[in-house]
Amino acid sequence: MIRSFIEVDSESHFPIQNLPYGVFKPTEKNEEPRVGVAIGEYVLDLSALDDAGHFSSTAVHQTKVFHQSSLNSFMKMGRETWKAVREVIQRLLREDEPVLRDNPPLRDRAFFLQKEVNMFLPVEIGDYTDFYASKEHATNVGIMFRGKDNALMPNWSHLPVGYHGRASSVVVSGTDIYRPQGQIKPPDASAPMFSACRQLDFELEMGCFIGSGNQLGQPIPVDQAEEHAFGMVLVNDWSARDIQAWEYQPLGPFLAKNFATSISPWVIPFEALEPFRVSGPEQNPKPLPYLRTDKPGSFNINLEVYLKGKNMQEAQRLSASNYRYLYWSIAQQIAHHTITGCNLNAGDLLASGTISGPEKEERGSMMELAWRGAEPIQLRDGERRVWLEDGDELAMTGWGQGDGFRIGFGEVTGRILSAQQINK
């Protein structure tokens, strides 16, 4: 197992085997955001490595893509470049490689403690698509919204159901979330009313960032789909269930999810996830040929959700799920998305939809955990929850467990603020 000269705890999310990309700026300095990778407790500034000429063997040399405030330009360069850059960084960080290790001035310029930087949204997101790829989640929601007999729509087993999400309100981990307001219609009301959301929820998801896109009119075949995928993040797709229940027919969720979606700041490259590649659930009925592939398309990634109410001493785990439960793979999502000729661009985000497992404690949303209010969740310090309350802090985390190392996603957090006054 390769090791870095930077000390990395065996439970750290960011060993030399990971090397996720992010956009950061030293908190105390008035400098421009730029691209770095996480290593242990540090950020390695790629713009500093570039300035020192260390990427001269790769296509990023003289492009200044690491001096930019988003990963998009780098993502557009394609997998060969991503691989070459990753190899350079991994080599420079090895314990037996003196070039960076034994260059104190460069180390001073290039390393920052993660706790001393601000992280930004790593990608300028063009379009955001949200799938609905967990059978357990779709079934749970279906039962609650439409009853047991219509829970899973007939199309669900034949195609990765998805919809267009709102890209402008995707925010980076740590951004506070205002409780949304809008129209709701309680079951016993004769007419809708204006209200702050009373059924605010989280959704445990993961997202895939598209790197290299396709031309309009040119579908991406399923066997080539993963080549277009740059990396992954954790996603919390905040949801207003009461707004959703009233608005979603017939065109799908709109305001129920347009107020915020939070993502983790570090984009984990697909190369780092290879040790955790597994087959997803068996697909029955067999998908149509354009969705069929023999390559295992899922990943064994542990996922957890924690909640800390404002009166709680510490966060408490609400859910423990796993990415591998997802029925539809990223390759299938990409092939389906583009089969009409729809073009994907660098920076597009494809989220998985809520990732629920078969067990109750593996459910990925509050709605499922508390069964739409019917089964309140008992927490420490006398707290109970059926929905999220003002002041609640939600944190999601995820990692693949290797032999003596972890490939982690860090976390995506967000705190609920009370609804804003409307100027009317």
Added chain:
Amino acid sequence: MIRSFIEVDSESHFPIQNLPYGVFKPTEKNEEPRVGVAIGEYVLDLSALDDAGHFSSTAVHQTKVFHQSSLNSFMKMGRETWKAVREVIQRLLREDEPVLRDNPPLRDRAFFLQKEVNMFLPVEIGDYTDFYASKEHATNVGIMFRGKDNALMPNWSHLPVGYHGRASSVVVSGTDIYRPQGQIKPPDASAPMFSACRQLDFELEMGCFIGSGNQLGQPIPVDQAEEHAFGMVLVNDWSARDIQAWEYQPLGPFLAKNFATSISPWVIPFEALEPFRVSGPEQNPKPLPYLRTDKPGSFNINLEVYLKGKNMQEAQRLSASNYRYLYWSIAQQIAHHTITGCNLNAGDLLASGTISGPEKEERGSMMELAWRGAEPIQLRDGERRVWLEDGDELAMTGWGQGDGFRIGFGEVTGRILSAQQINK
């Protein structure tokens, strides 16, 4: 009535009262796309006027926003700047204003015949939202998809139903449209199948471009909503009805509309539409206060759809509708969209949804005109249509009729190409 020294026919869409913005490049020259306005049969190059110092009294001076390949930077500057710039252009074009009229070298540099330029997508579209604001359309579609008893959902009369559309595949008028492929499930089939779309449709819509946006968490009040709107275009929201019928439950249309949406190249400023402002249909039930406004929020804009099959000598009119039929206004759409705190950005497109009128010949989609295949449309030259066929050219146009002048939208056109071979 003011007149320009440029001769403009009374039926022209582009008199001095209009002055829509677009992005163009002289066809024969290897030059960069830049911003112009349409006047009669010409494009007036705003970058040339700027180079000559004519915008020195406005905020665009020295910003080079008219030298860019999209309107976004100009749109972000806000209504005061839009107004000031419009006044300068209108003054320079007046028949009694010698500054440009009597400057032959500048006229040579600044005027191009529209038939000798290429038009580009005028705006970099961040997010694209499509509403469903025509009661007649929603009712027609509802009857066909869900039967007469469930035609109009209970929420429809209380809020402007909408959904997130696909921004990446919005294309400028004249772009060819590949017939999409995907999953369909004919009513008599036991399982879905892979097929080229058999029920390809157009949707007659108009779109509003957001100019100045809002901060996340800060709703835009309905009475201030129009201040954020920059201008309008024609929209053809191509739709694959068979793909839609199979996929759309429960999250709404996805692949059925992600392959292409065409827009007209000229963005008509709201100032030019003021003479046509009218009240929309009476709203009953009365909307909730956040959607309530006394200001008339609709426009009397005539809309037409033409089809020319590859065996037809000339185009034939399929539909004649009017923007004023829309139930929900742009101000209401913006107020609703942002009531949760969702942020709009410069360049976001808000389309109206299909604009159908009460009469059969006023229906804004093929599905409605031919009643989902039940009532074929008889055309000239022995042609019949129930859906769009390969080689069909679709054109939509629109204009407000003033006293002796027209404020027109030009047109949005697209031709259907046969489905591409999938590389698998």
